[in-house]
Amino acid sequence: xxxxxxxxxxxxxxxxHAGPYEARERDWRNGxxxxxxxxxxxxxxxxxxxxxxxxxxxKRLRDWSEDPTTGPYLEAERLAAHELDFWGGDxxxxxxxxxxxxxxxxxxxxxNPIHRAYTNHKYDALDFQAISPEYGTRDDFKRLAAEAHRxxxxxxxxxxxxxxGRNAPAFQSALRDPKSPWRDWFAIGPQxxxxxxxxxxxxxxxxxxxxxxxxxxxxxxxxxxxVRSYLRDGADGWRLDTAFELGRTYLADxxxxxxxxxxxxxxxxxIVNYPGDWLxxxxxxMNFTLRQVINGAAGGEIDGPTAGRMIERMVADAGIxxxxxSWVVIxxxxxxxxxxxxxxxxxxxxxxxxxxTLPGAPNLYYGVxxxxxxxxxxxNRGPMRWERVSDTHPEMTWVRHLVALHKxxxxxxxxxxxxxxxxxxxxxxxxxxxxxxxxIILANPSNQPVRDRVMVAxxxxxxxxxxxxxxxxxxxxxxTLSAGFITVELxxxxxxxxxxxxxxxxxxxxxxxxx
Numbered sequence: 001x002x003x004x005x006x007x008x009x010x011x012x013x014x015x016x017h018a019g020p021y022e023a024r025e026r027d028w029r030n031g032x033x034x035x036x037x038x039x040x041x042x043x044x045x046x047x048x049x050x051x052x053x054x055x056x057x058x059k060r061l062r063d064w065s066e067d068p069t070t071g072p073y074l075e076a077e078r079l080a081a082h083e084l085d086f087w088g089g090d091x092x093x094x095x096x097x098x099x100x101x102x103x104x105x106x107x108x109x110x111x112n113p114i115h116r117a118y119t120n121h122k123y124d125a126l127d128f129q130a131i132s133p134e135y136g137t138r139d140d141f142k143r144l145a146a147e148a149h150r151x152x153x154x155x156x157x158x159x160x161x162x163x164x165g166r167n168a169p170a171f172q173s174a175l176r177d178p179k180s181p182w183r184d185w186f187a188i189g190p191q192x193x194x195x196x197x198x199x200x201x202x203x204x205x206x207x208x209x210x211x212x213x214x215x216x217x218x219x220x221x222x223x224x225x226x227v228r229s230y231l232r233d234g235a236d237g238w239r240l241d242t243a244f245e246l247g248r249t250y251l252a253d254x255x256x257x258x259x260x261x262x263x264x265x266x267x268x269x270x271i272v273n274y275p276g277d278w279l280x281x282x283x284x285x286m287n288f289t290l291r292q293v294i295n296g297a298a299g300g301e302i303d304g305p306t307a308g309r310m311i312e313r314m315v316a317d318a319g320i321x322x323x324x325x326s327w328v329v330i331x332x333x334x335x336x337x338x339x340x341x342x343x344x345x346x347x348x349x350x351x352x353x354x355x356x357t358l359p360g361a362p363n364l365y366y367g368v369x370x371x372x373x374x375x376x377x378x379x380n381r382g383p384m385r386w387e388r389v390s391d392t393h394p395e396m397t398w399v400r401h402l403v404a405l406h407k408x409x410x411x412x413x414x415x416x417x418x419x420x421x422x423x424x425x426x427x428x429x430x431x432x433x434x435x436x437x438x439x440i441i442l443a444n445p446s447n448q449p450v451r452d453r454v455m456v457a458x459x460x461x462x463x464x465x466x467x468x469x470x471x472x473x474x475x476x477x478x479x480t481l482s483a484g485f486i487t488v489e490l491x492x493x494x495x496x497x498x499x500x501x502x503x504x505x506x507x508x509x510x511x512x513x514x515x
Contacts, residue, residue: 021432024414028107028154029237029266029283030324031413032361033403035106036332039135040086040120041383042366043093051088054134059084068378078166078194078203082378083119089383091136095144100389102151104369105403108361109148110239112333113158114141117165121333121381122158123241124165124204128219128226138233145234154236156266159227161219161254162245163198163205171196171206184212199242210250220257227254228261236265243269243282252281268327275318275326284325287360289314291329294354297426297445298347298493304426304445311358311428312419320359320416328360333381337365337374346493349398349473350443353495356406357430357441359417364399371395405470405497411437421455425490435460435514440467440498444490451489456481462510467498 024030044064045051055061058074062085071081091114101109113122116130131137145155164171170182175195177183186206187197199205208215220227227238238258243251246269255267271278271285278285293310296302302310315323330351331338342348356362366372370388374380390396406412411430415437420427426443438458444450467479467486474494479486481500490496502511 019433021410021414024321024324025410027264029264029361031406032107032154033105033406034108034110034156034327034361034363035101035104035366036110036112036363037094037366038089038112038333038381039091039094039114040089041381042089043097043384043386045088045090045093048088051090051134055086059086061086061088064088064383067382070378079119083121085378086120086134087383090134091131091140091144095147098144098147098151098153102153104364104400105407106153106364108154108156110156110363111158113160115160118167119165119204123160124167125160126165126168129229142233149234155234156237156239156268157230157235158241159238160241161208161226162242163207166204166206185209185215199245210246216250216253220254225257227258231258231262231265236262238267239286240267240269244271244273244278248278248281255282266325268325275314275322279318279322279326284322284327284361286329286363287323287326288329290358290360294330294351294358295341297443298342298351300445300447304424304443305422307426307445308419308422308428311417315359315417323359323417324361324414326360327363328355328358329363330355331365331368331380332363333365334377335380336376337372337380338368339371339373340375340380350445350493350495352398352402353471353473353497354443356402357412357439357497359430362402362406369393369396369399409437409439409470409499410434411439415439418457421457422452424450424452425454427454429456429458431458433515435511436500436502438500439470440486440500441495442486442488442490442498443495444492447492449489449491451487453485453487456484456486458484460514461500462514464503464510465500466503467500469496470499471495471497
């Protein structure tokens with residue numbers, strides 16, 4: 001603990017003497033590329049036959065070649081049959097493929113819930129402090145975290161602290177015995193269908209009563225609490241499931257507890273609301289509002305200039321620092337896969353280009369790099385298709401290009417956001433304290449080709465500066481900044497990421513006195 005405290009104080013001292021952009025660059029949370037996995041579906045275990053006893057009926061161990069399908073509701077289990085279908089991945093097997101995550105260029109491994117639970121998705125915890133036996137043990141998690149750190153990856157766990165599972169011993173005791181020590185851990189009474197308050201009507205998910213001090217001590221306050229002990233085991237942060245249900249006060253308390261245990265750790269909330277003041281209680285959110293803007297523009301429901309104003313308002317309300325840490329999510333385990341959402345390649349490329357150039361941490365859902373498809377849950381949770389992984393796969397090439405673009409250009413990772421004045425385009429710049437760090441993004445989300453003259457309100461960009469496209473999707477004539485203006489022609493769904501460069505003037509440099 002003392003060593004961690006000293007490290008945290010040293011980090012604070014270092015950041016205090018750095019400029020704002022240098023400080024942002026030193027904080028791994030800003031603009032990180034996040035790769036999300038479901039352990040059961042990521043890599044098949046080496047000895048599957050030896051694990052079959054871990055999946056007793058009505059659970060089913062599926063073949064890795066099968067795709068998930070919807071199953072009937074099981075009244076006795078109070079859940080759907082497909083929630084009990086497993087594919088056999090575990091923590092040791094996932095550890096063997098961390099090299100793949102590293103080679104994509106990701107910075108963070110985000111793992112869907114791994115704690116002991118009855119279902120395949122693990123959002124119905126039986127015991128937060130134990131790893132589900134199908135996945136392994138706490139020691140297996142420690143080994144995965146150590147290997148991830150060796151490869152330069154951070155690890156973020158999924159914290160499902162709004163509810164537990166109906167089969168949890170604590171809940172069963174509380175439900176049956178009014179004198180149970182866990183009685184006040186849950187909201188129990190005849191006014192609730194099924195005898196207890198459950199999350200949005202799902203009878204398998206009784207809600208925890210956070211107003212009970214013992215619950216908060218168990219989850220995040222005590223030294224041996226769930227949040228703090230996993231951080232000591234090697235986790236670098238927590239993604240909080242259905243975080244808006246926890247409320248701002250408890251979220252702020254949890255975030256402070258995580259930071260005390262591990263300075264510089266990340267707490268990101270699944271907040272489907274507009275971000276706004278939620279970011280006063282958390283380091284970051286999963287930015288579903290930004291997703292709505294991106295998809296709305298790509299789908300023709302929001303015109304480009306309006307989308308730009310919406311993003312500008314969001315950045316102003318939330319603040320750029322929390323926005324840089326917030327995850328830019330297009331698809332995940334709750335949302336149809338991007339290849340299914342956007343089967344048209346041009347629109348899909350537009351959406352992904354915005355995901356990697358707007359402020360935030362792009363979230364890659366496992367399999368996007370090989371074009372995996374899948375509609376609503378459970379179809380979006382299919383097993384990873386390793387047979388498709390190839391350096392020549394077009395989606396792999398494209399994802400690596402996006403990751404390299406995002407990480408290789410300072411402004412895209414840690415820069416500020418400024419909307420560019422345009423009558424027809426979604427146009428913005430990402431900029432820092434260095435003029436030539438600026439990256440100009442011009443996107444035409446409409447179904448028609450567009451010619452527009454846009455004004456870039458950046459005083460440090462010199463007249464007659466050449467602009468080079470870094471994305472390579474849209475053929476364009478050479479562009480030049482002229483007294484703050486650019487005239488551009490873009491095809492339907494076209495997008496450019498422009499880099500200003502010094503003009504070769506035989507040794508003369510217009511930027512000689514501009515940083």
